[in-house]
Amino acid sequence: MKKILSNALRTSFRRAYLGSLTNSVYYPTIYTFLINDEKRKQLKSVLLSAPSPYTKREEHLLFSYQKVVSELPLDAIALLRSFKTNPNIGSALLFKNLPLDDGLPNTPFDGKRVVCKKSFVSEACLTGFSQVLGDVYGYTHEKEGEIIHNICPIKNQEESISNEGSKQQLHFHTENAYFEFRPDYLSFYCLRPDHERNAIFSVIDVSELLRGLSEAEIETLKAPLFRVPTPDLLTKAYRKVL
Numbered sequence: 462m463k464k465i466l467s468n469a470l471r472t473s474f475r476r477a478y479l480g481s482l483t484n485s486v487y488y489p490t491i492y493t494f495l496i497n498d499e500k501r502k503q504l505k506s507v508l509l510s511a512p513s514p515y516t517k518r519e520e521h522l523l524f525s526y527q528k529v530v531s532e533l534p535l536d537a538i539a540l541l542r543s544f545k546t547n548p549n550i551g552s553a554l555l556f557k558n559l560p561l562d563d564g565l566p567n568t569p570f571d572g573k574r575v576v577c578k579k580s581f582v583s584e585a586c587l588t589g590f591s592q593v594l595g596d597v598y599g600y601t602h603e604k605e606g607e608i609i610h611n612i613c614p615i616k617n618q619e620e621s622i623s624n625e626g627s628k629q630q631l632h633f634h635t636e637n638a639y640f641e642f643r644p645d646y647l648s649f650y651c652l653r654p655d656h657e658r659n660a661i662f663s664v665i666d667v668s669e670l671l672r673g674l675s676e677a678e679i680e681t682l683k684a685p686l687f688r689v690p691t692p693d694l695l696t697k698a699y700r701k702v703l
């Protein structure tokens with residue numbers, strides 16, 4: 462699994478009419494788009510020459526944005542752009558049948574990125590799609606500032622309630638809720654499923670949730686009554702609770 466953060470400038474366009482998607486149309490929480498086999502193959506062959514996002518970040522970002530925008534079907538790009546601007550489109554997009562690199566290495570035991578990987582097809586898809594939504598970035602205190610986080614379970618950390626664990630459910634949370642500079646979007650790319658294919662990935666549409674709450678309940682939730690603690694890692698990095 463790979464994860465990436467991105468931020469976009471929010472403008473009044475957020476509520477504007479765009480393409481064929483109008484404010485009166487409600488979409489499911491997760492909108493699915495299936496990439497056909499021919500497009501998958503084409504995308505893969507173009508992205509095989511992507512520079513490394515780990516050692517040539519700027520070259521990689523420019524390459525992946527240009528290629529993804531020019532290779533993806535127009536309706537896929539329109540959907541991504543609408544996701545950014547139309548508040549009724551739902552809280553998640555799912556793209557299926559995206560390409561993977563050949564010879565994916567074994568899942569590492571230590572949760573670290575495999576350095577011998579030769580091509581960056583999955584990375585280029587992830588950064589290309591994400592740049593249609595906004596600017597991608599990382600934090601210096603997370604994964605040594607890398608913009609793509611390679612996430613895999615760590616041996617002997619199975620019970621950890623974090624991205625290092627594999628037996629406990631990681632509960633619903635807002636990404637970096639304790640931090641002022643939060644991402645607008647999170648993009649995930651699944652490289653290898655669990656053996657039994659039991660794993661699930663759940664999302665909540667907050668606007669749907671809010672529709673079920675009274676005004677008073679929403680006001681209470683907005684009041685400064687709640688604290689989200691900073692993870693230990695950050696408290697150490699910044700020498701204070703953020």
Ligand SMILES: [Fe+2]
Pocket residue numbers: 634635636637
């Ligand atoms: Fe998270």
